[in-house]
Amino acid sequence: MQGQADLTAIATIELATIFGSFFLYPARHLLLKGDEPVTIGSRALEILIALTERAGELVTKDELISRAWPGATVEESNLRAQIALLRKVLGDDHAAARYIAAVPSRGYRFIAPLSRAQGDTATTVTAAPNNLPRLLTQPIGREQAIRVVEGRFQRFRLVTIVGPGGIGKTTVGLSVAERLASSYEHGLCFLDLAPISNPQALPFMLASQLRLNDTSHDPTMHLGAHLRDKRMLLVFDSCELVLDGAARLAETLLREAPEIGIVATSREALRVEGESVYRLPSLDMPPPAAGLTAADALEFPAIRLFVERAISFQGCRSIRQQPQAWPRPRTPAPSALRHRRRSDRRADRDR
């Protein structure tokens, strides 16, 4: 396991390039999976750095060879071997690539979405940060939940949105944070805790996001001091796997920094002093006995979301036009909506 001192050094020196459950620190030549260092050769790592530096673009074989073997002439087969190694380390698949796609005869392309902190080395940031992921569509049927959670920030500084997997906690949490953004002059900081298994990594992750360059002793106290005079909203998403760590960090920061707010999402409450727990209900469903038309059924958010998803996944647009009675669902629709993104990532991490 990564030692405390090492974690401190990582957070101190630079920010991560993040993809899937991986954290890449190019200047340190270090790759973490969650919070565990990954064993990887320096050439494969250099190739990964070169590809992520130009994510989405073609990086030619010659460019990759000159990065991994500077000044040397090497056979293309060496590059292929390093790419194969890299794919193995990332758990990538040549046939159905998630991270590295081959561009036949030309080179390779890094294809996974990644988030990258600005700048090469850590410096204390003065501009208001906002790394909130953008929602691609407006949430369906969550206006009241969003309004209630937003309203709770008039009395509470930590509101935890609690509910089972896939019910829409992150969706509501992000919407609330977007609405509250203008009340926090020092910005928003979003932390996705799903890839983390070591609770000790949380303060380092937050310090890294806030680009603090002096976290050599206790990052939690340093964070407290940094945030003391700031009005900033933190979003701790998916706390359930590091519940104690998230609770400890939230409690300390709320005590040390009187102006911050925290939106947390979790399958369980954090159980810290001052927490307001909002249990997210399921989306409204039609009553069991109703012989509804499709148009009537679409008035219910659970059905609307289900249909929108069905349309986008299967292209079955005709469903909107059918006037006949809507069949009564045998299982609650929201369970059918649960997307696999988070569970995929958890599976990735556990792999």
Ligand SMILES: Nc1ncnc2c1ncn2[C@@H]1O[C@H](COP(=O)(O)OP(=O)(O)OP(=O)(O)O)[C@@H](O)[C@H]1O
């Ligand atoms: N009200 C909604 N309107 C539109 N899309 C929604 C809504 N609720 C959930 N979704 C979609 O359903 C999926 C699951 O939602 P979300 O990630 O918010 O759930 P979650 O409770 O945070 O899940 P987890 O426990 O795995 O973190 C996402 O793709 C999200 O975009």
Ligand SMILES: [Mg+2]
């Ligand atoms: Mg979530």
